Amino acid sequence: MxxxxxxxxxxxxxxxxxxxxxxxxxxxxxxxxxxxxxxxxxxxxxxxxxxxxxxxxxxxxxxxxxxxxxxxxxxxxxxxxxxxxxxxxxxxxxxxxxxxxxxxxxxxxxxxxxxxxxxxxxxxxxxxxxxxxxxxxxxxxxxxxxxxxxxxFEKIASSNKELDAVIQNVNQGVICVNSKCKINHINTKAINLLGLSKSTKELWGIRIQDIWPEALIIKAIEKEQELFDKEEYFEGRGFKKGFLTTVKLIYQDDNVVSAVCTFTDLENIQKFAFRAREKYTNFNFDNLIGISSKLNKVKKKARQVANYDSTVLIVGESGTGKEIFARAIHNDSSRADHPFIGINCSAIPETLLESELFGYEPGAFTGADRKGKAGKIELANKGTFFLDEIGDMPLFLQAKLLRVLQERELTKIGGLKSKPVDVRIIAATNKNLEELIEKRMFREDLYYRLNVIPISLPPLRERTEDIPILIEYFLKIYNQKFQKNIKGFTSEAMNFLLGYSWPGNVRELENIIEYGINFAEDDYIALEDIKDRFGAFLDTRTSTLKEMVSKYEREEIIKCLERFGWSDEGKEKAAQALGISRATLYRKLSQV
Structure with a gap:
């Protein structure tokens, strides 16, 4: 004052x-x-x-x-x-x-x-x-x-108003009780978290046991022991919530006269943790490097569906960037501020996959956490759930996943009640699901639920014009990481890379560049520096390197001439596009 x-x-x-x-x-x-x-x-x-x-x-x-x-x-x-x-x-x-x-x-x-x-x-x-x-x-x-x-009195009244304003506006539930566990104060957040129908003033003077019999604040007062970030659970009408609770005791003349507990929704904490982790994997469509028409066509399609909640099935070979596409769709959607949570169906043992996906209730099976566990689908609520390698999901889990897609609700292992979930599903596979359906290894009804918006990613061998751009991108990353200054590849090595089939796609290309930067002794990575990574390929190919380079050059020259025309003006433009002189173009044309 x-x-x-x-x-x-x-x-x-x-x-x-x-x-x-x-x-x-x-x-x-x-x-x-x-x-x-x-x-x-x-x-x-x-x-x-x-x-x-x-x-x-x-x-x-x-x-x-x-x-x-x-x-x-x-x-x-x-x-x-x-x-x-x-x-x-x-x-x-x-x-x-x-x-x-x-x-x-x-x-x-x-x-x-x-x-x-x-x-x-x-x-x-x-x-x-x-x-x-x-x-x-x-x-x-x-x-x-x-x-x-x-x-x-005026200062105390003013301080009380300020304190009340702070308590009412913190993003935590706050309950203050006296030594008899009667409520002295409770904020609106606590009322909402506990699903109570009474107002703040109506709850003053009520015993905490009457609304939350197992509250940790009761035990803290009884044992005169403060608590910090302890898990506890509240069971309301038709729901159960977990909280992370801290209890502070207030003493007067060595006697506990009151206690204050603050508690946060455990589910929100878990979601925040996932969001914090995702901060460093915040991919968007700009992270999809390339100028090829095939890639741009797929990117355009993905952008168009990003803002709608339709289920997406991404199909592509290993290493084509299926997860990056899924993340880009999520981050370009209205769900971007909510979790993106993924799971690889082939990387988790079948016995654990169900609990990872759907979670379980306390004591659901031997060895289960006594507090239960939220599944990854539940943790993705309001956000996007990504199912990688969906073709490897066991048949019995496919039925449970189908219910999530149809009913938008799930049931935990050991649970009797279903819980509504609001998630967008994006699935991905490198397998032919239609063939798996014929072999009775994949449910046909699930396939049609997943295949609402199919997106097929082109392999790297079908977009070779993106290879130089990707090389430049990865060189920059690994030069910075290894504190080197590799300027690129020799012409021999570059021609080889352009003619290679890339069965591992972009992931394999990235690995080759990292490998080359490790072993390059000059400013440019030579074919000699990376040939060990292509041993099997080099041993089994029927054409010589020179023959492969010539074949690639012929194909590129013909592509450019078909684009610009075979007239003198067209040849001039083709030479400029290829980065060679007109004389070199005529010389190579004579060899076509």
Whole structure:
């Protein structure tokens, strides 16, 4: 509270000050007035009562009292030195006055004055002035204490409002209870997390056991033991929630007088953890490197479906970037602020896959966590769930997944009730699911549920024009990682890379570049530096390297001429596009 506000506190408790003034007047049989530090009359009796809330005359003795913080006794008002500056000195009706400062924390916050208006009252006050001076000092101390109480009360009230505002706006449930576990305070977040129908005020005074019998705060009070980030669970009507709870005990004279618990939705914490992890894998369509028409066509299709919740099935060979496409779709959708959670169906043993996907209830099977576990589909609620290698999912799990797609709800292992989930499903495979259906290894009904939006990723061998761009991209990454400055590949090595079939696609190309940077001794990676990685391929190919290069050159020259035409102008444009001179183009044409 600012000092100016503290100095005006007498005005805010004017009713109480007036009662004290009237009590003084009755005790001393004289007229009384009380002013604040701004010289505003706060209380008064007799003739002063009509001018309450008005300023007293300028230059009055009260001004000196406030300044010097000392009592003044004036036996001849209007004639003494203290009255020289008063604007009412010539018309002053008072015959005697005593003015005493009200001091609080070393500051004069007001003045008490008692007055006589005739000779009889004057003699009465003069005869008893020592007694009255002592009495006024006591009344001044009383008023100062009332001022202090009022300021303290206002500060506490203001602090309580600030604290309540903080408690109501934190993103955690907050419950305060006394030593008998009766609720002193509960914020709106706690009410919402627990699914309660009563308001904050309606819950005050209720025993916490009546709404949450197993609450950790009860045990903390009983054992006089504080808790930090402990898991606990609340069972409401038709739902069960897990929380991460901290309990702080409040002591007075070594006795627990109250406790405060804060709790956070465990599911939200898990989702936040997934989001934090995904922060460093925040792929978007710009991460899909390439200029080929095939790639751009697929990217355009994926962008178009990103903002809709239709199920997507991504088909492509290993290493073509199926997960990157799935992440890009998610991050370009309205679900981007929610989790992207994936699972590789071929990487997890069949016995564990079901619990990873759907979760389980407490005690669902031998070895299960007694608190239960949320499945990855549930953790992806509001976001996207990515099923990689869907073709390897066991048949019995395919039926459960089909229900999630059809009903938008799941049942945990050992659970009796289903739970609604709001997820977008993106699946991916490098297998021919139609062939698996014929072999009865994949459910036909699930296939049609997944294959709403099919996206087929082209293998790298079908978009060779992207290879130089990808090489440049990966060179930059691994140069920085290994603190090297490899400028590229020799022409021999580049021609080989352009003619290679890339069964491992982009992933294999990235590995080759990392390998080459490790072993390159010059500024450019030579074929000799990487040939060990292609041993089997080099041993089994029927064409020589020179023959392969010539074949590739012929194909590229013909592509350019078909694009620009076989006229002289077309040949000029083709030479520019290929980065060779017109003479070189004619020479190579003679070999076609």
């Amino acid at each position: 600012r000092m100016e506000e503290e100095m005006m506190v007498l005005q805010r408790v004017g009713h109480m000050v007036q009662q004290i003034a009237e009590a003084i007047a009755a005790t001393l049989n004289s007229n009384v007035t009380i002013v604040d530090s701004n010289l505003v009359r706060v209380a008064g009796t007799g003739p002063y009562q009509e001018s309450i809330r008005n300023y007293i005359p300028n230059g009055s003795a009260f001004t000196r009292v406030l300044k010097n913080k000392e009592t003044i006794l004036i036996e001849n008002p209007g004639q003494e030195e203290e009255c020289c500056a008063c604007t009412k000195r010539d018309s002053c009706l008072e015959t005697f006055e005593i003015c005493t400062p009200i001091i609080w924390q070393g500051e004069a916050v007001g003045v008490i004055g008692i007055f006589a208006f005739d000779e009889r009252q004057k003699r009465y006050l003069q005869e008893r002035k020592e007694q009255f001076l002592n009495f006024l000092n006591k009344m001044s101390e009383l008023l100062a204490s009332k001022v202090g109480e009022t300021i303290l």
